Amino acid sequence: MTATDDPAQPRISPLPTAEWSTEMTTFLAGFRTAAATGAEPSGGRQSGANLLGTLARYPALAKPFLTFTGHFLSGSALTARQRELLVLRVAAVRRCGYEWAQHVILAAGAGLGPEEITRISEGPAAPGWSATDRWLLTAVDELLADGVVREDTWNALATEFDEHQLMDLVFVVGTYTMLAMALNSFAVPAEAALVPFLPADG
Secondary structure, three states, rough: OOOOOOOOOOOOOOHHHHHHOOOHHHHHHHHOOOOOOOOOOOOOEEEEEEHHHHHHHOHHHHHHHHHHHHHHOOOOOOOOOOHHHHHHHHHHOOHHHHHHHHHHHHHHHOOOOHHHHHHHHHOOOOOOOOOOHHHHHHHHHHHHOOOOOOHHHHHHHHHHOOOHHHHHHHHHHHHHHHHHHHHHOOOOOOOOHHHHHHOOOO
Protein backbone atom coordinates (compact mmCIF):
# COMPACT_ATOMS: atom_id res chain seq x y z
CA MET A 1 0.00 0.00 0.00
CA THR A 2 3.03 2.30 0.29
CA ALA A 3 3.44 4.72 -2.59
CA THR A 4 7.23 5.06 -2.49
CA ASP A 5 9.47 3.02 -4.80
CA ASP A 6 11.58 1.52 -1.99
CA PRO A 7 9.80 1.84 1.37
CA ALA A 8 12.66 0.02 3.15
CA GLN A 9 14.97 3.00 2.58
CA PRO A 10 13.80 6.18 4.32
CA ARG A 11 14.41 9.40 2.45
CA ILE A 12 14.70 11.19 5.79
CA SER A 13 16.17 8.88 8.39
CA PRO A 14 14.38 8.93 11.76
CA LEU A 15 16.52 10.56 14.41
CA PRO A 16 17.38 8.13 17.25
CA THR A 17 15.73 9.11 20.53
CA ALA A 18 19.11 9.70 22.17
CA GLU A 19 19.80 12.42 19.58
CA TRP A 20 16.54 14.33 19.98
CA SER A 21 16.87 17.94 21.02
CA THR A 22 15.99 18.91 24.57
CA GLU A 23 13.14 20.95 23.05
CA MET A 24 11.64 17.89 21.38
CA THR A 25 12.21 15.54 24.31
CA THR A 26 10.61 17.98 26.74
CA PHE A 27 7.64 18.53 24.45
CA LEU A 28 6.95 14.82 23.98
CA ALA A 29 7.41 14.02 27.65
CA GLY A 30 4.11 15.78 28.35
CA PHE A 31 2.33 14.64 25.25
CA ARG A 32 0.76 11.22 25.78
CA THR A 33 -2.65 11.35 24.12
CA ALA A 34 -2.41 8.51 21.62
CA ALA A 35 -0.20 5.95 19.95
CA ALA A 36 1.41 8.27 17.43
CA THR A 37 2.25 10.86 20.04
CA GLY A 38 4.05 8.89 22.72
CA ALA A 39 7.72 7.98 22.93
CA GLU A 40 6.77 4.58 24.38
CA PRO A 41 3.81 2.26 23.75
CA SER A 42 0.99 2.69 26.24
CA GLY A 43 -2.01 0.47 26.85
CA GLY A 44 -1.15 -1.80 23.93
CA ARG A 45 -0.66 1.09 21.55
CA GLN A 46 2.30 1.41 19.21
CA SER A 47 4.98 4.01 19.72
CA GLY A 48 5.21 5.57 16.27
CA ALA A 49 8.93 5.88 16.97
CA ASN A 50 9.97 6.27 13.34
CA LEU A 51 7.35 8.93 12.64
CA LEU A 52 8.35 10.82 15.76
CA GLY A 53 12.02 10.37 14.97
CA THR A 54 11.48 11.87 11.53
CA LEU A 55 9.55 14.81 12.96
CA ALA A 56 12.21 15.25 15.64
CA ARG A 57 14.56 16.51 12.94
CA TYR A 58 12.34 19.60 12.68
CA PRO A 59 10.95 20.56 16.12
CA ALA A 60 9.62 23.90 14.90
CA LEU A 61 7.29 21.99 12.58
CA ALA A 62 6.71 18.95 14.78
CA LYS A 63 5.47 20.74 17.89
CA PRO A 64 2.58 22.69 16.32
CA PHE A 65 1.66 19.77 14.07
CA LEU A 66 1.46 17.26 16.92
CA THR A 67 -0.42 19.75 19.08
CA PHE A 68 -2.97 20.20 16.29
CA THR A 69 -3.40 16.48 15.63
CA GLY A 70 -3.83 15.94 19.36
CA HIS A 71 -7.27 17.53 19.02
CA PHE A 72 -8.47 14.66 16.84
CA LEU A 73 -7.08 12.04 19.21
CA SER A 74 -8.44 13.48 22.44
CA GLY A 75 -10.80 16.39 21.81
CA SER A 76 -12.75 15.63 18.65
CA ALA A 77 -16.54 15.85 18.56
CA LEU A 78 -16.51 12.61 16.55
CA THR A 79 -16.38 9.26 18.27
CA ALA A 80 -13.12 7.31 18.16
CA ARG A 81 -14.79 4.76 15.89
CA GLN A 82 -15.92 7.43 13.43
CA ARG A 83 -12.46 9.01 13.44
CA GLU A 84 -10.74 5.71 12.74
CA LEU A 85 -13.18 4.88 9.95
CA LEU A 86 -12.20 8.16 8.27
CA VAL A 87 -8.46 7.80 8.85
CA LEU A 88 -8.31 4.23 7.59
CA ARG A 89 -10.17 5.17 4.44
CA VAL A 90 -7.66 7.97 3.86
CA ALA A 91 -4.80 5.52 4.39
CA ALA A 92 -6.35 3.01 1.98
CA VAL A 93 -6.99 5.53 -0.79
CA ARG A 94 -3.62 7.24 -0.34
CA ARG A 95 -1.87 3.86 -0.13
CA CYS A 96 -0.08 4.70 3.09
CA GLY A 97 0.92 1.47 4.80
CA TYR A 98 2.38 3.11 7.90
CA GLU A 99 -0.77 5.12 8.56
CA TRP A 100 -2.92 2.06 7.87
CA ALA A 101 -0.99 -0.13 10.32
CA GLN A 102 -1.00 2.47 13.09
CA HIS A 103 -4.72 3.03 12.79
CA VAL A 104 -5.72 -0.61 12.42
CA ILE A 105 -4.54 -0.92 16.02
CA LEU A 106 -6.41 2.21 17.11
CA ALA A 107 -9.51 1.17 15.15
CA ALA A 108 -9.68 -2.18 16.90
CA GLY A 109 -9.55 -0.38 20.23
CA ALA A 110 -12.30 1.96 19.05
CA GLY A 111 -14.70 -0.88 18.28
CA LEU A 112 -14.18 -1.59 14.58
CA GLY A 113 -14.15 -5.34 13.95
CA PRO A 114 -11.65 -7.15 11.69
CA GLU A 115 -14.21 -7.60 8.92
CA GLU A 116 -15.13 -3.91 9.01
CA ILE A 117 -11.47 -2.89 8.92
CA THR A 118 -10.86 -5.11 5.88
CA ARG A 119 -13.98 -3.74 4.19
CA ILE A 120 -12.77 -0.13 4.52
CA SER A 121 -10.40 -0.69 1.61
CA GLU A 122 -13.39 -1.62 -0.56
CA GLY A 123 -15.01 1.74 0.13
CA PRO A 124 -18.56 2.96 0.68
CA ALA A 125 -20.07 0.77 -2.03
CA ALA A 126 -19.14 -2.43 -0.21
CA PRO A 127 -22.12 -4.30 1.26
CA GLY A 128 -22.59 -4.32 5.01
CA TRP A 129 -22.14 -0.68 5.97
CA SER A 130 -24.74 1.18 7.97
CA ALA A 131 -26.14 4.26 6.25
CA THR A 132 -24.07 6.52 8.51
CA ASP A 133 -20.82 4.66 7.88
CA ARG A 134 -21.48 4.69 4.15
CA TRP A 135 -21.96 8.46 4.14
CA LEU A 136 -18.78 8.97 6.19
CA LEU A 137 -16.75 6.89 3.75
CA THR A 138 -18.37 8.65 0.82
CA ALA A 139 -17.35 12.01 2.29
CA VAL A 140 -13.74 10.83 2.49
CA ASP A 141 -13.74 9.73 -1.14
CA GLU A 142 -15.30 13.00 -2.28
CA LEU A 143 -12.83 15.11 -0.32
CA LEU A 144 -9.89 13.17 -1.71
CA ALA A 145 -11.20 13.24 -5.28
CA ASP A 146 -12.69 16.71 -5.51
CA GLY A 147 -11.68 18.63 -2.39
CA VAL A 148 -15.29 19.09 -1.31
CA VAL A 149 -18.13 17.13 0.29
CA ARG A 150 -20.93 17.07 -2.24
CA GLU A 151 -24.33 18.52 -1.41
CA ASP A 152 -26.26 15.27 -1.05
CA THR A 153 -23.57 13.76 1.13
CA TRP A 154 -23.38 16.86 3.32
CA ASN A 155 -27.15 16.99 3.73
CA ALA A 156 -27.30 13.33 4.68
CA LEU A 157 -24.54 13.74 7.28
CA ALA A 158 -26.08 16.95 8.62
CA THR A 159 -29.20 15.05 9.67
CA GLU A 160 -27.08 13.17 12.21
CA PHE A 161 -23.98 15.28 12.89
CA ASP A 162 -23.76 18.77 14.35
CA GLU A 163 -21.54 21.59 13.09
CA HIS A 164 -18.56 20.64 15.24
CA GLN A 165 -18.70 17.03 14.08
CA LEU A 166 -18.95 18.07 10.44
CA MET A 167 -15.99 20.41 10.85
CA ASP A 168 -13.98 17.68 12.55
CA LEU A 169 -14.82 15.30 9.71
CA VAL A 170 -13.33 17.60 7.08
CA PHE A 171 -10.28 18.42 9.20
CA VAL A 172 -9.62 14.76 10.06
CA VAL A 173 -9.60 13.84 6.39
CA GLY A 174 -7.42 16.81 5.47
CA THR A 175 -4.95 16.30 8.31
CA TYR A 176 -4.46 12.58 7.80
CA THR A 177 -4.21 13.06 4.05
CA MET A 178 -1.36 15.48 4.68
CA LEU A 179 0.23 13.02 7.09
CA ALA A 180 -0.11 10.20 4.55
CA MET A 181 1.64 12.35 1.97
CA ALA A 182 4.45 13.04 4.42
CA LEU A 183 4.83 9.40 5.47
CA ASN A 184 4.91 8.22 1.86
CA SER A 185 7.15 10.99 0.59
CA PHE A 186 9.65 10.65 3.45
CA ALA A 187 9.41 6.83 3.15
CA VAL A 188 9.05 6.44 6.92
CA PRO A 189 9.64 2.75 7.69
CA ALA A 190 7.23 0.79 9.84
CA GLU A 191 8.57 -0.32 13.21
CA ALA A 192 8.77 -4.07 13.80
CA ALA A 193 5.65 -3.95 15.98
CA LEU A 194 3.67 -2.40 13.12
CA VAL A 195 4.79 -4.81 10.39
CA PRO A 196 2.11 -7.46 11.16
CA PHE A 197 -0.57 -4.82 10.61
CA LEU A 198 0.66 -3.61 7.23
CA PRO A 199 -1.67 -4.30 4.29
CA ALA A 200 -0.95 -7.43 2.27
CA ASP A 201 0.34 -5.41 -0.69
CA GLY A 202 2.94 -3.66 1.49
